[in-house]
Amino acid sequence: KAGVTQTPRYLIKTRGQQVTLSCSPISGHRSVSWYQQTPGQGLQFLFEYFSETQRNKGNFPGRFSGRQFSNSRSEMNVSTLELGDSALYLCASSLGTGVTSTDTQYFGPGTRLTVL
C-alpha cells in the first residue's frame, strides 16, 4: 500500500506570492491533517479535514487555508507569502477523525517551502 505522498517536495517562492501544496493520503484514509515545522517554533498544527469538512484548526492567520476533495486528497494554500512562512509543511492521514482518533496517523515526507 502506498504511503502518504506530498507534492511538490521542494518549492521556492518570493514574498507576496501564493502557493498550493498537495497531499494524497493512504488509500481508504478519510482524515488529513496539516502541520508546519520550523526550527524556531517546532511543530505547529494547521488544520484537519475529515470527509471534506474542516474539523479542527490551529492558530494561524486566514492566509492559510485548506480543502479536501471527495477522494480524500487535500490541498493547502498560503496567500501573500511572508519570509516567516518558510518551513517544512507536513501532512498526515488516518482512517478515523485524525487528531482525536485512536487510529495511527501516517505522516508524509513533507514539502520544504522557502520564501525569498
Added chain:
Amino acid sequence: KNEVEQSPQNLTAQEGEFITINCSYSVGISALHWLQQHPGGGIVSLFMLSSGKKKHGRLIATINIQEKHSSLHITASHPRDSAVYICAAYFYGGSQGNLIFGKGTKLSVKP
C-alpha cells in the same frame, strides 16, 4: 493559554538503560499524542492516549488526567531509538479543537 511542556530537552543514555520523557499540559485535554522524529526528518506516530496506559514493544506511554501529565518510557534502549520525541495535546474549545506541540526531547542512545 494552552501550553505543553516537555522535559528533558536533551537526553543521553547508554544502550540498555530505561528512559523516561515527560510531558505536562496546562488545562484539561481530550487526547495526547506521542510522535517520534528521526534524524532524517520522518515522523512516526507512536501513541494516542486519552486515559491510562498503552504499550507497543519496548515503548510504554502513560497519562494521568488529574495531574495533567504524560510520560513516555523506553525499556532496554537501543541506539536506533535515537530520535526526537514530541508530545502534542489536543485542546477542545468552542466549535473546533487545536493540537499544541511540545518542543521535543532529543534522545541519543550510545552503544
